[in-house]
Amino acid sequence: MEKIIIAIDGPAGAGKSTIAKKLASLIDYIYIDTGAMYRAITYKALSNNIDIYNDVLMGQLTIESVIEFNSNKVLLDGEDVTRKIRGKRVNQNVSQVSALLSVRKELVHQQRKIGSEKGVVMDGRDIGTVVFPQAELKLFVTASVHERAQRRYEEKIKESATDITLQEIEEELIIRDEKDSSRAISPLKKANDAIILDTTNLTQEESVNIIYNYYLKLVQVKND
Ligand code: DC
Numbered sequence: 001m002e003k004i005i006i007a008i009d010g011p012a013g014a015g016k017s018t019i020a021k022k023l024a025s026l027i028d029y030i031y032i033d034t035g036a037m038y039r040a041i042t043y044k045a046l047s048n049n050i051d052i053y054n055d056v057l058m059g060q061l062t063i064e065s066v067i068e069f070n071s072n073k074v075l076l077d078g079e080d081v082t083r084k085i086r087g088k089r090v091n092q093n094v095s096q097v098s099a100l101l102s103v104r105k106e107l108v109h110q111q112r113k114i115g116s117e118k119g120v121v122m123d124g125r126d127i128g129t130v131v132f133p134q135a136e137l138k139l140f141v142t143a144s145v146h147e148r149a150q151r152r153y154e155e156k157i158k159e160s161a162t163d164i165t166l167q168e169i170e171e172e173l174i175i176r177d178e179k180d181s182s183r184a185i186s187p188l189k190k191a192n193d194a195i196i197l198d199t200t201n202l203t204q205e206e207s208v209n210i211i212y213n214y215y216l217k218l219v220q221v222k223n224d
Contacts, residue, residue: 003119007127010141013148016123022208024121034124038098039085040076059102095179128191138194
C-alpha cells in the first residue's frame, strides 16, 4: 500500500503525541515527536550553561547534537533523556529555544530527512505548514485549556511528580500557547487544508479512530 505523511499539529497538551503514537502503531508507521527534539536541545543548552538567546551558539549546538527515537525513548547523543526533557526548567525555556531560526532550520532539515521515505506520523506545531506542507493528511488537534491542563496534571500524578499544581499547569500552558502562536518564525497555526479535531470530549481511542478513518479513505482513493 502506498505510504503517506500524516502531520499532526496543535497546542501543548491537546493529546497529539498519545494519539499520534497510537495511530502510528496501528498502521505500522514511524512516529516522530518533534516537540521532543526542541526539548532535547533546550535540555542540552541548560545543562551546559549555553545562552539560549544566542542564535549562533544554539544553532551550532543543534548541528552537533544527535537526536534519535528508539522504541518510545528519546536519545540525545546516545543518552536516554526521555524523562529529563519533561522537567519544569525545560518546560519554561523550550518556547524561547524553539523561536530561534538557527535551531528551527536544523531541526526542520532533520525532520524532512526522517520523513523523506513517507510512512510517518509526525506531531508538532509547524508540520503541516512548514515541514511537510505537501503532507497528504493534516490534522489540527486541539482541546480547551482547562481540559489540557487537567490531562497534564493527571499524567504528573501518575508519575508521582507532585511539584506542580493544576493551576500552575494551566498558567504555564496559556503562556506557552501565547509564545508558540505569536513568534515570528513558524508560529503555531492551522494549515488551510488541515482538519480540526477538538478532543475536549473525546477519549484517546475515539480520536485515534477518527484519524484512522480519514487515513483509510485517503489510502483507498490512492490505491484505486
Ligand atoms: O509538543 P511539546 O509541548 O513537547 O513541544 C515543546 C515546545 O516545542 C513547544 O512549546 C513548541 C515547540 N515546538 C515547535 O516550535 N515546533 C514543533 N514542530 C514542535 C514543538
